[in-house]
Amino acid sequence: MKCLHNRINGTIYRIHKEEIMEYMMRQKNHFCIFNLGLAVLAFIAMPFHLGAEEKTTIAVVGGTSFGYPPDFGKGLVEEEGSFTVQTKSGESPPIYRMRYKDVPFYYVRMHGEEGRKENQKQGWHFVTTWAALHQLGVTHAFGGATGGSINTGYDFDDLLIADDLILYANQRPQNVLRAAGVERKGVFPSFAEPLCPDLRRLLMEESKKSYHGRIHTSGVIIQDDPARFETPAEIRMMRTMGADWVSHNVGTETIYARQLGIHFALLNSVSNPAVGTRPFTFEDMQNSVQRITAGSGPILLECIARVPRLKHTCGVECTGEPYTGSYTNPKEVE
Numbered sequence: 658m659k660c661l662h663n664r665i666n667g668t669i670y671r672i673h674k675e676e677i678m679e680y681m682m683r684q685k686n687h688f689c690i691f692n693l694g695l696a697v698l699a700f701i702a703m704p705f706h707l708g709a710e711e712k713t714t715i716a717v718v719g720g721t722s723f724g725y726p727p728d729f730g731k732g733l734v735e736e737e738g739s740f741t742v743q744t745k746s747g748e749s750p751p752i753y754r755m756r757y758k759d760v761p762f763y764y765v766r767m768h769g770e771e772g773r774k775e776n777q778k779q780g781w782h783f784v785t786t787w788a789a790l791h792q793l794g795v796t797h798a799f800g801g802a803t804g805g806s807i808n809t810g811y812d813f814d815d816l817l818i819a820d821d822l823i824l825y826a827n828q829r830p831q832n833v834l835r836a837a838g839v840e841r842k843g844v845f846p847s848f849a850e851p852l853c854p855d856l857r858r859l860l861m862e863e864s865k866k867s868y869h870g871r872i873h874t875s876g877v878i879i880q881d882d883p884a885r886f887e888t889p890a891e892i893r894m895m896r897t898m899g900a901d902w903v904s905h906n907v908g909t910e911t912i913y914a915r916q917l918g919i920h921f922a923l924l925n926s927v928s929n930p931a932v933g934t935r936p937f938t939f940e941d942m943q944n945s946v947q948r949i950t951a952g953s954g955p956i957l958l959e960c961i962a963r964v965p966r967l968k969h970t971c972g973v974e975c976t977g978e979p980y981t982g983s984y985t986n987p988k989e990v991e
Contacts, residue, residue, distance in 0.1 A: 714796040715762040715964050717957065718910055722801030722926045724950030726766035730755060733958055742789035745838035749789035750782060758962040768906045780829030787913040788837035797856065797964050798914055799957055801924035803946055804904030805931035807896050813945045814870040817902050817925040818860045822851055823879040824908045833913040844977035846916045853975045855967060856922035859960040868952045876901040878925065880908025889933025903931055918976040924953055
């Protein structure tokens, strides 16, 4: 896909050529051939200057809880184009700008896997995704995935608004700040409460209003190696570790959001029993995802609409605790 470049507030954006051509076609009655160059410049300047004036601070990092990625928000949101961001760690995946109830937000498809380069290091698209969101000034983000229920009290289609996590067999960079070349000096990221309680509260309230299935308002997620499903013995081990639900991506996102000081919460769901808990088929998972998606998307959009009015109670839990000096010398000055 051919792109043009634009630099706004020191950040390089790649704007997709197809969107420029679409804009030019809409304007063909107002511009002669001689002025097509002006039409291109007008397109580049118009939406992104507006975006610079109107801050977009909310993001959705999509996962399987929200179904087929290109259909997210279909019929409910206004779509305002897409772009990529050049970060110190590389070019980001496509970022889609959307609007719901006049609240703008960014959407990244399927954990940032879209546009991932074949020669890219394992899990590096997570780094470029979150580096880009931080560079754009995102302060609040939501994610979510389907996964396997280790807790035998969970069932198909249940929602899980988790409050804790375990990272197991991780193959991705553990420190997004170091990997992405981002500095947050004098800020201590605490994981005492890994997911934002205020965003979790929004998810609980909106889920209870409209979701057709059961909702678990707390629970422990465990992230395993993304290459395969687990064995029954591995699931038994995870249960003894205290995990309720297993998946492959949202643990990394939770850690990166906290390290970058971004408020973050997850709308996870159960598409299958964990291996060895009960039998299931691939078709069972497909059908469950369709039922989950019908309710999860609208819930998330209503939460987005409420974020601008949200009064935080989490203090520095999400954004990080300020400190002076170093770990060994409080009086040290860098």
